[in-house]
Amino acid sequence: MALLSHLHRFNQRHPWSHNDHYGPWVADCVAASGARNVLDVGCGTGNLAALLRHRAATVTGLEPDLATARAAAERFTDDPAVTIVQANFADRDRQRHWDAITLVAVLHHLPLVPTLRELRGCLTPGGRLVVVGCYREAGPTDLLATLPAALANPVMGLAKHPARAAALPLHMTAPTTDPQETLGDIRAAAAQELPGARIHRRLFWRYALVYDAQS
Structure with missing residues (x-):
């Protein structure tokens, strides 16, 4: 102790930010999919959005925390390609679909199974979902x-x-919460809602999930 x-x-x-550590990898995954319009859920102060901006035509960032959303919006004031919306994922524009959606240390703040289902529904045909998430530790592995x-x-x-x-x-400094689902729970939910998703344990208490919607 x-x-x-x-x-x-x-x-x-x-x-140092474990989440920012995976930012370049997330941006590379998005770029490899050929995505033009990207949604970053829980964008924080916009560190990932800044990376995505150089890989896509437009980036929309959702951030529920008011102070954090304001900081992100000020950062991109002069960039019309980046839009920051102070909103939860549930309050997104439900008429829009995106070529790629990213979530970094965000999914454990949301109800797992319904959110995965809704994320799948937000993708354009052939769109890509990239998640870097947190999980509850359980067991010797x-x-x-x-x-x-x-x-x-x-x-x-x-x-x-x-x-x-x-x-x-x-x-x-944005508000955080402890994850409730184990990696096993997440794998099971993904198998149900995102058939074909690839999930791998990553260093620094993270996992990575990549899912490609059917064309």
């Missing part, structure tokens, strides 16, 4: 996966943020 407490304090002094992440985390923090931080950066 003392070691875990020490690691936590160290990580707070050298913060998850424990084994945690060990390399726990050891690598402070090393990454020191490399990315060598100076001690007085506070977390804005993009790491």
Whole structure:
């Protein structure tokens, strides 16, 4: 417990975003699909939207937190290709469909099965869904996966943020919640709602899901 407490304090002094770490991979997945119009659900301050902007014609970001949405909107004030909407996924424009949809550390905030079903329905024919998500750890396999992440985390923090931080950066201050579903639960839900989806465990307490809608 003392070691875990020490690691936590160290990580707070050298913060870095596990979510941003996967941003380039998400953008590459979107670009590989040939998507032109992309929806980023839970866009935060717009770090992923900025990457997607160079890979697609338009990017729409949904962000429910008011302060975070304002920060993202100000960031793209002069870019007509990026639209930030202060809204939940449930409040999206239901008349629109997108060539690609991205969610990074967002899906566990939403009801899993209905959301996967709705995401599938939001895609254009041949569209791609890319998810980087969080899961609830359960069992020895998850424990084994945690060990390399726990050891690598402070090393990454020191490399990315060598100076001690007085506070977390804005993009790491949006409200969060703990995931309730295990990776097994997520695999089962995806098999039901997203046939053919590829799911892989990733480092830093994340999994990746890629689903291509039928053309």
